[in-house]
Amino acid sequence: MSDQEELLVEVARYYYQQNLTQAEIGRRINASRSTVSRLLQQALDTGLVKISINYAWERAPELEQQLIAKFHLREARVLIGKGRDEEEIRRGMGVLAARVIDSRLKDGTIFGVSYGRSLASTIAALHPTRKIAIMVVPIIGALGSNNPLIDGPELIRQIAQIYGGEYRYLPVPLVVEDTRTRDALVQSTQIYDLLALARKAHLALLGIGAPGPDVSSLIWSGYLNERELARVKEQGAVGHMCGQFFDCAGNLLDVELNHRAIGIGIKTLQKIETVIAVAGGEAKAEAILGALRGRYLNLLVTDDLAARKILALAASG
Numbered sequence: 001m002s003d004q005e006e007l008l009v010e011v012a013r014y015y016y017q018q019n020l021t022q023a024e025i026g027r028r029i030n031a032s033r034s035t036v037s038r039l040l041q042q043a044l045d046t047g048l049v050k051i052s053i054n055y056a057w058e059r060a061p062e063l064e065q066q067l068i069a070k071f072h073l074r075e076a077r078v079l080i081g082k083g084r085d086e087e088e089i090r091r092g093m094g095v096l097a098a099r100v101i102d103s104r105l106k107d108g109t110i111f112g113v114s115y116g117r118s119l120a121s122t123i124a125a126l127h128p129t130r131k132i133a134i135m136v137v138p139i140i141g142a143l144g145s146n147n148p149l150i151d152g153p154e155l156i157r158q159i160a161q162i163y164g165g166e167y168r169y170l171p172v173p174l175v176v177e178d179t180r181t182r183d184a185l186v187q188s189t190q191i192y193d194l195l196a197l198a199r200k201a202h203l204a205l206l207g208i209g210a211p212g213p214d215v216s217s218l219i220w221s222g223y224l225n226e227r228e229l230a231r232v233k234e235q236g237a238v239g240h241m242c243g244q245f246f247d248c249a250g251n252l253l254d255v256e257l258n259h260r261a262i263g264i265g266i267k268t269l270q271k272i273e274t275v276i277a278v279a280g281g282e283a284k285a286e287a288i289l290g291a292l293r294g295r296y297l298n299l300l301v302t303d304d305l306a307a308r309k310i311l312a313l314a315a316s317g
Contacts, residue, residue: 005046005048007029007039008039008042008043008046008048009043009048010029011025011029011036011039011040011043012040012043012048012049014028015036015040016049022036022037022040023036056092057079057092057095057096058079058080058082059077059078059079059080059096060078060079060080060304060307061078063076063078063304063307063308063311064076064077064078064307066307066311067292067300067307067310067311070311070314071292071293071300071314073292073297073298073299073300074274074298074299075100075298075299075300076299076300076301076302076307077093077096077097077100077299077300077301077302078302078303078304078307079092079093079096079280079301079302079303079304080303080304081280081303081304081305086281089280089281089303090117090118090121090280091121091124091125092303093118093121093122093278093280093301093302093303094118094120094121094122094123094124094125094278095125096301097118097122097125097205097276097278097301098122098123098125098126098127100276100299100301101122101126101203101205101276102126102128104203104274105128105132105134105163105203106132107132107133107134108133108134109132109134109135109202109203110134110135110137110197110198110200110201110202110203111134111135111136111137111159111165111201111202111203111204111205112137112138112139112198112201112203112204112205112264112272113136113137113138113139113155113156113159113204113205113206114138114139114140114204114205114206114207114241114242115140115142115143115155115174115207116206116207116209117207118207118278118279118280119155119205119206119207119278120155121278122205122278123155123158123159123162126159126162128162128163131163131164131165132163132164132165133164133165133166134159134160134163134165134166135165135166135167135168135197136156136159136160136165136166136167136168137156137167137168137170137194137197137198137201138153138156138168138169138170138194138198138263139198139201139204139206139242139263139264139268140170140174140242140243140261140262140263140264141170141172141173141174141175141243141261141262141263142170142171142172142173142174143173143174153169153170156168156169168194168197170191170194170195170198170262171190171191172185172191172262173262174243174261174262174263175243175257175260175261175262176260176262177260178260179256179259179260181260182259182260182261182262185262186262191262195263195264198263198264199264199268199271201264201272202272202273202274203272203273203274203275203276204269204272204274204275204276205276205278206241206242206269206275206276206277206278206297207241207277207278207279208239208240208241208277208279208284208287208288208291208297209239209240209241209284209287210238210239210240210283210284210286210287211229211230211232211233211237211238211239211240211245228257232245232253232255232257235253235255236248236253237253237255238286238287238289238290239284239286239287239288239290239291240287241266241269241277241291241296242261242263242264242265242266242268242269243258243261243262243263244257244258244261244263244265244266245257245258246266246290246291246294246296247290248286248289248290248293249290249293249294250290250291250292250293250294250295250296251294252266252267252294266294266296269296269297270294270295270296274298274299275296275297275298275299276297276299276300276301277291277296277297277299277300277301278301278302279300279301279302279306280301280302280303280305280306281303281305281306282305282306282309284306285306285309285310285313286313288300288302288306288310289310289313289314292310
């Protein structure tokens with residue numbers, strides 16, 4: 001090692017390992033602060049020092065910009081998956097989504113919330129440093145699933161508790177047995193007033209579902225069996241939001257199930273100021289693409305594998 005290399009290593013150790021300031025290093029080696037700064041830069045340029053950012057939830061800015069440009073989004077957050085399993089990807093997307101939500105909430109915000117595992121991960125990542133007078137409301141009926149921790153009523157209660165806000169429940173199921181029952185329920189005073197409030201939401205948080213049994217079993221168990229899900233898919237469904245199915249172009253399907261769902265309705269999402277959708281995985285890429293084409297969201301949180309497949313599908317027509 002040359003004298004110059006030894007000097008670079010010495011300066012780098014003082015700075016990066018011993019946390020000395022550049023002025024302190026200068027006094028030790030009898031050099032000016034500007035000389036120390038130049039030596040540190042030289043250590044980087046020659047590869048003697050390599051800096052890596054070891055942050056778990058890194059983002060893919062190029063993919064984010066491509067999604068924003070292609071689908072006219074306000075923002076996109078794309079997690080770099082790094083080969084993690086599905087649960088870890090969901091947790092990472094939750095961290096990214098939680099930051100977006102926290103930056104947008106303010107006193108008086110009406111916050112509409114759906115259901116699902118991605119939303120549960122998002123809410124688990126919320127760690128606000130202040131209380132906000134928000135109103136948290138459901139935008140669909142309850143799942144009544146075997147896992148209440150991903151259902152709307154529990155998620156709504158958690159958000160309100162975290163921020164010190166208020167919340168309301170929608171005491172009806174997501175889907176009822178026929179349209180006649182649905183129409184009667186939504187016209188009752190309590191349900192009508194709550195849905196009217198939910199339609200005034202300033203901010204909405206949703207997942208994006210797909211009709212395949214591998215990605216929808218937790219959501220639709222108790223409402224649809226695998227054969228019925230397959231039939232909906234045969235009718236053109238690629239995804240669902242607000243309990244309603246849409247096709248690859250984002251068009252709301254005229255299927256019987258959509259008329260039995262209780263909620264604000266997927267078309268209402270187009271009128272809400274900020275709609276954040278959290279969904280990832282290649283299996284959901286077609287569903288996410290349909291939702292983007294339907295303009296049902298303006299802020300997407302996803303992962304890099306899903307993002308690449310979404311853009312590829314969009315490019316192929």
